[in-house]
Amino acid sequence: MRFARPLAGAALTTATVAGLLIGTAPGAAASAPCDATARACVDLSEGTAWLMDRGEVTYGPVRVTAGGQGHRTPVGRFSVTYKDDDHRSRAYDDAPMPHAVFFTRGGVAFHEGDRDSRSHGCVRLSADAAAAFYRALQPGDAVQVHR
Template sequence: MRHRTTGSTARTGIPDRARRFGPRGRAGATAALAVLAVTTAAGCRAEVTGSVPADRPSSPRATASDDGGSAPPPSPTTPAPPSPSSSPPSPTATASPTPKPDPQGRTLMSSGSQGGQVRELQARLRQIGHFDRSPTGYYGTVTVAAVQSFQGKRGLSRTGRTDTLTWQKLLDMTRRPTAGELNPPTTRPVAKPDKRCLTGRVLCISKNSRTLSWMIDGRVRSSMDVRFGSQYTPTREGTFSVYWKSRHHVSTIYDTPMPYAMFFSGGQAVHYSADFAARGYNGASHGCVNVRDEGKIASLFDQVKTGDKVVVY
């Protein structure tokens, strides 16, 4: 059986029988209206929530932090920095060890070095008692021992090499050497010249004082330390003359260098000796007159002429 709806029924959706059945009908209608209101309100909330603009974020949620608590998420407008543990290291990336600097610094001079800086080193070491002879300009075993002695006293590694740290400490403890300290005439006092040396141009060589004096007409122009042959290969004594000069000579018997050689008796000559510069009087020649100072013998070589006299006594 069909019922007609009235205007009020159409507006509320309540069946007309609610009016006809009195209070019980009205109570049921009231309950129906309550359900309808809740349903309509829920639908509105969902519709409003879904219509929030994309550039207007909803309320943020708390996120878990590394220590197990909760930490607020980063601001929507500022990207959060990546967690250190979130990006594992690349398997191919390896840390290259950083080389440690040499605590002694860069090497400036070592065994075999020669020149003006070596001469200054020797002169400075001599000022404070570590080098007991005149500078030679050659870095040999004597200089190595002197540098080791200095390094040991200053708490440095006893390498025997002059590095930047050793050199700076030496500069701090010494003064600039004078010309006389850098180029003393000889280690030992020059002997009184033999009378045969008092006239003409003469290489006057004394075995007693171990010195050579270049003399012109009785005046000493320069002097230098020399050493001689051993008892098995003695240096001949007497009056001779220079018969041959060879600037870059090499011994054909011993295959050793004989720079600035000035031959005066057979195979015996006055020449520079790197071994003499390095070892001093701990060694001996094979009969030649060895000169320790290369600078002095080089200058002498340029002055001496073939035919000049040589006196060994």
């Protein structure tokens, strides 16, 4: 079983389900705009992402940066196509893309990167979040991206 990571400064709420103590950040599950099929959920308008399992948030929300003008991150339903822990971009000057999890045929991925500037369409995460997404997501897992 996975546990939701509380938001910074949020009080931890606990509940007992089938004899297990479960901890979640208040409101975390309600804020993810994706349905129960999503394993990864992105809200571009809020700049946040989550990992999910059967509609329950298991990690997040985490801050993300996505594509800028002319390189918008696509919105819709996708599937993880492949992963590469030490990927380098062929399209953008061999730029490092640590913990890359690709979810479009056009090369859009979750990966570690600078969250203070816009990407060329990828969803950039902190080092810790990129590692968590890389560990949790597998080829075929559903990804939903909303604006």
